[in-house]
Amino acid sequence: MEPVFVTGIVCLTFYKVLELYARRAERIKFIERMSAENLKPNGDPVHYINFGQKNHNLLRIAGLMTGIGFGLLFAYITFLIIMYQTGERNGDALFFSSIMLFGGLGLIIAHCIERKEQNKANSQSSQESK
Secondary structure: OOHHHHHHHHHHHHHHHHHHHHHHHHHHHHHHHOOHHHEOOOOOEOOOOOOOOOOOHHHHHHHHHHHHHHHHHHHHHHHHHHHHHHOOOOOHHHHHHHHHHHHHHHHHHHHHHHHHHHHHHHHHHHHHHO
């Protein structure tokens, strides 16, 4: 076996052993937190989940993937135009920079949508409290 693979396997094994103990400690802390002190007077558990807040991870991932797709499309079209005009086949930096540029733009758009929804939710909650 190559030394690189052996080193990788040893490091992965070491990481997994440490992760096993860390997850065990997290589970124990979670069980302690959900112990008898977190029960209502009638014995039902208190739930800390706030369903009013939305998780925007899917929106962020979709924005990033859409941006990467547009970046690849833009880079490919630009590469074809440059190759047709000059005959050069050197477009590595073009592909990388287009992917990064459009991926970042996708994340910025996702952030703007997220902020707009948060502002709308805040304004609705402030109107309901009046």
